[in-house]
Amino acid sequence: MNAWFIAGCNPALNHARITSPKSSHYNCIAWAAGTNAEWWWPDPFGVYYWPQDVPRLETLDAFLAAYSTLCYESCGDGSLEAGFEKVAVYANAQGVPTHAARQLPSGRWTSKVGALEDIEHDSLAALTGAAYGRPARFMKRRLEGMSSEGST
Amino acid sequence: MNETVIEGTWEEIRAQEARLAGHRVRVTILDSDSRAAAASEERFAALTAKWRADTAHLSSASAIAMHPAYQEIIGMGAAALPFILRELERQPDHWFWALHAITREDPVRAVHRGKVAEMAKSWVEWGRDRGLIG
Numbered sequence: 174m175n176a177w178f179i180a181g182c183n184p185a186l187n188h189a190r191i192t193s194p195k196s197s198h199y200n201c202i203a204w205a206a207g208t209n210a211e212w213w214w215p216d217p218f219g220v221y222y223w224p225q226d227v228p229r230l231e232t233l234d235a236f237l238a239a240y241s242t243l244c245y246e247s248c249g250d251g252s253l254e255a256g257f258e259k260v261a262v263y264a265n266a267q268g269v270p271t272h273a274a275r276q277l278p279s280g281r282w283t284s285k286v287g288a289l290e291d292i293e294h295d296s297l298a299a300l301t302g303a304a305y306g307r308p309a310r311f312m313k314r315r316l317e318g319m320s321s322e323g324s325t
Numbered sequence: 326m327n328e329t330v331i332e333g334t335w336e337e338i339r340a341q342e343a344r345l346a347g348h349r350v351r352v353t354i355l356d357s358d359s360r361a362a363a364a365s366e367e368r369f370a371a372l373t374a375k376w377r378a379d380t381a382h383l384s385s386a387s388a389i390a391m392h393p394a395y396q397e398i399i400g401m402g403a404a405a406l407p408f409i410l411r412e413l414e415r416q417p418d419h420w421f422w423a424l425h426a427i428t429r430e431d432p433v434r435a436v437h438r439g440k441v442a443e444m445a446k447s448w449v450e451w452g453r454d455r456g457l458i459g
Contacts, residue, residue, distance in 0.1 A: 197416075197417065197418050197419065198417070198440075198441040198442060199441075200384035201384045202384055203439075210440065211438070211439030211440050211441075212386070212419075212439045212441055213439060214384065214385060214386040214387070214439075216386040216387060216390075216422070217387075218421075218422060218425055219438065220386065220421045220422060220425070220433070220438065220439075220444070221386050221438060221439045222438050222439025222440070223438075231385070231387060269385075270385075271383075271384070271385060272384060273384075285384070286381075286382050287380070287381050287382040287384050288380075288381050288382075288383075288418070288419075289381050289382055304382060
């Protein structure tokens, strides 16, 4: 990761673990959606992937709608809930989406840092700061094969 | 055989006399067009390095493309196309807005939207078809 990015994040990022090589082929939005096959972004030129029929707008509502196509529903926070996986969408001070992270079964989070590496980090706070802003919205979906009680 | 290319004005080359002493050298006199092209390529390389360093952590395609260095490259216009396309072939990266802005074309198939390697391939083929790159 580059020094500028690290300087713009919480010192808790120091405990993050790099979990992939660098790649410019996918970004955090795609990685949080569970894929490393495309770069997801609602750019106005239509260059990048964005779910069909979801507005190509850089708004939190559009990003929530994008994850809704994968059966995510809005929830209150990023706490670990048995039987569910979560994503958190970060936004800057202007409310523009900047980053997304996906929760792991352990309760830690996985993030793709732009065109750099995937990392595993303890908390959403680890990426809070000048680079990405703060987590602004949370979504969850039932883990495949899990009942509402959290058992298979 | 290992070769090192040193480029600059004759005065700059002469200043490296101590380093070159004892080595066989080949001197190629560049005309003004070649010098201009070399200067453009150097400028492109410097802007690219700055752009990559500053935007590597970003996911926003808009933020990546709005970086001042990227915008300067777009400002180079058609002269930048060979550099962009060669760079795209070497290391697929987010040159697509620049290519679209400069050329007003889009050779990428809809099914490949967001697939960086496929998009890069489409543009490289586009450039090769037009003789912009070898």
